[in-house]
Amino acid sequence: xxxxxxxxxxxxxxxxxxxFGIAYVVHFIKRKSTLIEENIALKGEFREQLRQSQxxxxxxxxxxIGKELHDNVGQLLITSKMLLGLTERSLTNPPDMxxxxxxxxxxxxxxxxSLSRVLDKEWLEQFSFNDNLNAEVDRINSSRFVQTVFTSIxxxxxxxASQIILFRIVQEAIQNAIKHGAADKIAITVTxxxxxxxxxxxxxxxxxxxxxxxxxxxSNMKYRTHLLGGTIAWDSVLDSGTTVRITLxxxxxxxxxxxxxx
Amino acid sequence: MIIEKFFNIPxxxxxxxxxxxxxxxxxxxxxxxxxxxxxxxxxxxxxxxGFSLKxxxxxxxxxxxxxxxxxxxxxxxxxxxxxxxxxGKQQVLLIVGIxxxxxxxxxxxxxxxxxxxxxxxxxxxxxxxxxxxxxFSILKNDLTSAPLxxxxxxxxxxxxxxxxxxxxxxxxxxxxxxxxxxxxxxLYDVVMGFFNCVLYGSWIIAFLWxxxxx
Numbered sequence: 001x002x003x004x005x006x007x008x009x010x011x012x013x014x015x016x017x018x019x020f021g022i023a024y025v026v027h028f029i030k031r032k033s034t035l036i037e038e039n040i041a042l043k044g045e046f047r048e049q050l051r052q053s054q055x056x057x058x059x060x061x062x063x064x065i066g067k068e069l070h071d072n073v074g075q076l077l078i079t080s081k082m083l084l085g086l087t088e089r090s091l092t093n094p095p096d097m098x099x100x101x102x103x104x105x106x107x108x109x110x111x112x113x114s115l116s117r118v119l120d121k122e123w124l125e126q127f128s129f130n131d132n133l134n135a136e137v138d139r140i141n142s143s144r145f146v147q148t149v150f151t152s153i154x155x156x157x158x159x160x161a162s163q164i165i166l167f168r169i170v171q172e173a174i175q176n177a178i179k180h181g182a183a184d185k186i187a188i189t190v191t192x193x194x195x196x197x198x199x200x201x202x203x204x205x206x207x208x209x210x211x212x213x214x215x216x217x218x219s220n221m222k223y224r225t226h227l228l229g230g231t232i233a234w235d236s237v238l239d240s241g242t243t244v245r246i247t248l249x250x251x252x253x254x255x256x257x258x259x260x261x262x
Numbered sequence: 263m264i265i266e267k268f269f270n271i272p273x274x275x276x277x278x279x280x281x282x283x284x285x286x287x288x289x290x291x292x293x294x295x296x297x298x299x300x301x302x303x304x305x306x307x308x309x310x311x312g313f314s315l316k317x318x319x320x321x322x323x324x325x326x327x328x329x330x331x332x333x334x335x336x337x338x339x340x341x342x343x344x345x346x347x348x349x350g351k352q353q354v355l356l357i358v359g360i361x362x363x364x365x366x367x368x369x370x371x372x373x374x375x376x377x378x379x380x381x382x383x384x385x386x387x388x389x390x391x392x393x394x395x396x397x398f399s400i401l402k403n404d405l406t407s408a409p410l411x412x413x414x415x416x417x418x419x420x421x422x423x424x425x426x427x428x429x430x431x432x433x434x435x436x437x438x439x440x441x442x443x444x445x446x447x448x449l450y451d452v453v454m455g456f457f458n459c460v461l462y463g464s465w466i467i468a469f470l471w472x473x474x475x476x
Contacts, residue, residue: 003438004438004441004449007430007434007438007449007453008449008452008453010430011427011430011453014426014430015423015426015427018422018423018426021397022397022419022422025397025400025401025409026409026410028401029400029401029406029407029408029409030407030408030409032407033407033408036407037407
């Protein structure tokens with residue numbers, strides 16, 4: 001009986017040792033997976049910071065290019081236009097080509113001015129999605145080939161930097177609808193639902209299949225939407241048109257400052 | 263008394279595990295998991311056949327010798343499936359090959375009249391070894407981040423404890439093993455009853471997690 005009890009005790013001790021061994025395995029795996037998760041989170045954070053730096057560098061580069069265009073190239077063009085104007089006035093019967101060249105140069109100076117204005121940081125900080133898209137819609141509608149309708153919410157719940165990114169995405173979608181879809185009707189709708197903002201771009205173009213997406217700036221649009229922390233999806237039916245759905249989260253001021261380096 | 267023999271603690275644990283297996287992992291989607299109800303059915307049949315042979319004063323060794331070969335095949339297959347690496351799978355095949363060599367040599371010596379104790383011990387050590395290798399592989403590879411929710415972990419844990427207990431039991435002399443310990447139950451009945459509960463309890467948890475995963 002005593003031997004039997006000793007055996008039971010021995011088995012109990014051995015079982016306990018085995019239990020501790022297995023508990024250690026479980027604990028070790030859990031610790032390992034926690035470390036892996038932390039590592040993934042750190043990598044994500046690093047990627048996010050990298051993206052923010054990319055935006056900052058991009059903005060800085062744009063600003064430099066804008067300044068150069070305005071202060072250097074712009075001045076040279078203005079001087080050239082002035083000289084052409086003087087030449088034109090000094091001739092009693094100036095040739096048509098000189099008049100056309102002067103007018104084209106004037107046009108180029110205007111284009112350059114608007115381009116440098118677009119690249120200016122102060123202008124970027126005051127960017128309004130609604131105003132710029134309305135101007136874009138007016139420009140498209142003035143061609144009379146495409147009829148574009150834009151409806152939006154009165155106050156955009158995004159910072160200026162985010163509004164620029166969203167504007168570029170919508171611009172790309174409109175370009176796709178016209179260039180690839182051959183659409184003649186485009187409707188852009190911006191709505192807000194609690195903490196989400198929805199932007200839909202619907203066209204009546206020829207649509208596309210999933211394999212035809214290359215060369216349509218899709219990856220660029222996805223990347224830009226990702227920068228805003230949102231999602232983008234395409235619903236396209238061949239010969240019926242395409243709907244681009246953009247859903248963006250609305251962050252509070254502090255969060256959005258963090259996200260876009262504001 | 264006869265009812266008690268036919269429905270002792272291990273058999274009750276087996277019946278509960280069989281019912282759990284039938285209701286949780288019997289579907290076609292469960293791949294090799296659907297073999298568990300068949301295996302548990304075979305074990306239950308062997309247990310009852312063994313009891314009835316004992317009741318008729320006949321030797322039940324043949325039944326248990328055949329059951330052990332079924333166990334060796336089934337568990338080797340399970341471990342073979344659990345292993346992700348080719349080396350692990352080859353290891354299982356090699357060891358099960360050694361087991362069959364021992365089993366056949368013991369069968370040639372005993373002519374199925376006696377109990378194949380050596381093969382039974384080899385089976386225990388083989389399962390313990392497979393289990394340890396399995397634990398090592400989940401430590402080394404990222405098979406799971408939550409072992410307690412990983413069905414194979416519970417299957418292996420149940421097998422590990424059961425065969426650890428039975429390995430010790432089969433090294434103890436028969437006189438001591440069959441000696442009454444408490445409430446008309448022998449040392450073997452008490453210890454193996456406990457480890458049967460651990461085995462089938464772990465398996466039921468595995469079946470539940472497997473069902474959850476679906």
